[in-house]
Structure formats: structure tokens, C-alpha cells
Amino acid sequence: MSPHSRAWWLGLAGLLLTLAALPAYALTMDQPFLRSTGLVAWTLVAAGLTLALVAVIRTRRRAAKWILGVHVALVIFAFYAFFGFARLPRPSMLAADSVAPAFTLPSSSGEQVSLARLLQDGPVLLAFYRGEW
């Protein structure tokens, strides 16, 4: 294989690995740990970036450098999306040890449920989540 085609081959294979991170993340989102850390996706990105870097070092071709450039831009964007854009607002915290605000809300089983009623059976763990959409 000529250095030129090898540069292309390695660089593109690397890019493909990095792009595979997106479906990989979607598929592993069911696991809270993988969802929180993106471990599978970031491992793919690291492998892809390594391949692109190897292509540049081994072939010193301009094509490989271009692919690496595109690659780095993609990874920077992904980093921003994962750690920057996804940042949540700081909650306006109730003071520690404060009394939880009382509430009565309609429930999935069709009744009105109050915090006071729930507390009759012991401590209550409320899981706030973003909804079905």
C-alpha cells in the first residue's frame, strides 16, 4: 500500500471509530454509569483519535493531517456538548436540615397523594426526573 492510501485508510478508519461513539452512546444509555460517564463512547473516541494520530506520524501525508484536523474539531465539539452544553443549573437549595415543603399531587394511580400521607409509613425518597418526552 502506498503511504498516500495508507494515510487515508488509517485516518478514515479512525474517524469512523470516533463517529461510532454516537450510536454507541445511544445504545449504552440505559446503563446509568455508562450514561453518566460516556465511558464506551469516549473509549471509541480515544481509539479513533489515536489511529488518526498514527496516520500522521507514520505517513506524514497532508491528507492524514487534514483528517486529524477534522477529527480534533469533532472531538472538541463532542467535549463541549457532553460537559459544557449539558450542564444543569445549580438548584436553589433548601438549607440543610430544613423541613421539606408540603405538597399534594395527583399520582399515576389516580389518587391525590400528600407528602404527609407518604411519611406515615416512614422516610420518603423522592426521585425527580425529566419526564416522558
Place this chain on the structure above:
Amino acid sequence: MSELRGLAAINDDLKDMNVTLAGVSTDTPEAARRVVERHKLPFQILSDPKCQTIAAFGLVHKNAGPGGTDIAIPAQILIGRDGKILGRRVARLIQDRPSANETLENVRLFLAEAQRTRRVG
């Protein structure tokens, strides 16, 4: 939604500690019922479409929901029998979710902490 299934898996462990689990979201009661049925959840989901209770707990993520509506910041809050907040775990990133084990550990920790301070105080 993955965290709800995780919570379903530890519902019995929580019951052993006398802890009642309930979900809270801006879904309508009808949507909440669908979620409960689809995932066979052994606990109730409370419906707070106007974000009133969510706001009272300081957990509003403004304009982040469908059509720019307000929704909840993902969080778990443990409330003691006396109504006091014993501990909480609030997500810092949208994708951040505690595993079922982490939730269980947190609850144990919060309960133990509450018991210790009660004895000292």
C-alpha cells in the same frame, strides 16, 4: 427513564429500610400512568405539570422541557419521617444519573447520618 427501572430494582431494599419511593415529574397523571405500566414500576409517580412542588424543592430547570416548558432537574431527595430533608443527590449534567446501587448507598448513608445526629443532639 433508565433510572426509574434502576429504582424499581431496589424498591424492595428500600422497603426493607421502611423507605417509600415516589417519582416526581411534570408529566400528566395519564403520562405517568403509562410510564408506570410500560416499565412495570412498583412505585407511584406524582404529577406536577406546573412545576409547583418542583419549584418548592428548588429544582426547576427553566425552559428545558418540550416547547420551552419548565421541567425538573434530575434529583433524589430523602425526607425523614419528621419531614426534615435528610439528604439529596442532584445531577450536575443532563446525562448524569445515579446507579441503583449509588442510590441505595446514599439512602443508607443519609439514614445513618440522621440517626447519629439525633443521638448526639
